[in-house]
Amino acid sequence: MAGDRRRRGAPRRRRRRAAPAAPRAPGVIELAARDGVARLTLCRPEALNALDRALTGALEQALERVAAMDDVTVLVVAGRGRAFCAGNDLKEMAALAPEEAEALAGRQAALMARFAALPQVTIAAIDGAALGGGLMLALAQDLRVASDRARLGLxxxxxxxxxxxxxxxLLDVVGGGHARDLLLTGRTLHASEALRMGLVNRVVAPPTLEASVAALAADVARAPRGGLAAAKAAVAAIRAGTPGREAQAFAAALGTSPAARERIAAFARRRG
Incomplete structure (x- = not known):
């Protein structure tokens, strides 16, 4: 009878067709941790690890987990396949209403800020394309190591x-002149030019990228986490326009890190 009432009733009003909700896509990231180092891998190789809503949501959840990992000192961010991250998913963007696109951009901006706010030191392992939002994802990390087949641009x-x-x-990392070059030309850089510009910190041969990043991560992870977090906090404070925080960060690191005190004492004994 309910079906009869629907057939006999007033015609249905047409509803505006919205873009489909972001699907829950298990497996778009992988997160694993060992020996003080976590590795976060983007797993959309068929789409060059482009940032869609599902991947954005997965990264948001992953960063909550990483922030709570008290035994992790370094986070490595990488992409599976032949790209680090090719930027935003243009197919999805074309289907979004303007307000949906604006909301997604806001989430992604907050996501990049959350990388910077992590207590861990973060390293981008860049192989292949890092374009648009993918380059911004790399820039959100503290350090960037690229293979010599990496291509970067906006x-x-x-x-x-x-x-x-x-x-x-971008301005903070490369300065105004290089930033304008990237923003206004839209050109794609080879890894070697990105190194000269200061966009990346190191360039290595593709077969050695994973080992080089692992060695760098292990080297950084040997330092007490409290001191590293304090150094990051001091840099963030200066960037935010509140200089003079270095002494506070130094005192905070000493006050909260027995490891720092032990290392200072050991160093003093060696010098004595």
Whole structure:
């Protein structure tokens, strides 16, 4: 009878068709930790690890887990397949209403800020393309190691728009002249030019990328986590326009880290 009432009733009003909700896609990231180092891998190789809503949501959840890992000192961020991250998923963007696209950009901007706020030192392992939002993801990390087949750039201007987030971080890393070059030309850089520009910290041969990043991560992880977190906090405070925090960060690290005190005492004994 309910079906009869629907057939006999007033015609249904047409509803505006919204973009489909972000699907829950298990497996779009992998997160594992061992010996003080966590590794976060983007796992959309068929889409060059492009950032869609599902991957954005998975990264948000992963960072909550990483922030709670008290035994992890370093986080490595990498991409599976032949790209680090090719930027935002343009197919999904084309299906989003303007307000949905704006909301997604806001989430991604907050996501990049959360990487910077982690107590762990973060390292981007860049192989293949790091373009648009993918380059901004790499820039959100403390250190960047690229293979010599990496290609980096901000092509948004060639498509008629500008990056929705990350420009302040770009300015911080490479300065105004290089930032304008990237933003206004939309050109793609070879890893060697990115190194000269200061966009990446090291360039290595592709077969050695994983081992080089692992060695760097292990080296950083040997330092007491409290001191590293304090150094990150001091840099963040200066970038935010509140200089003079170095002494506070130094005192905080000493006050909260028995490891720091033990190392200072051991160093003093060796010098004595």
């Amino acid at each position: 092509p948004e201007v060639t498509l008629g728009f500008t990056p929705a987030y990350g420009i302040a971080r």
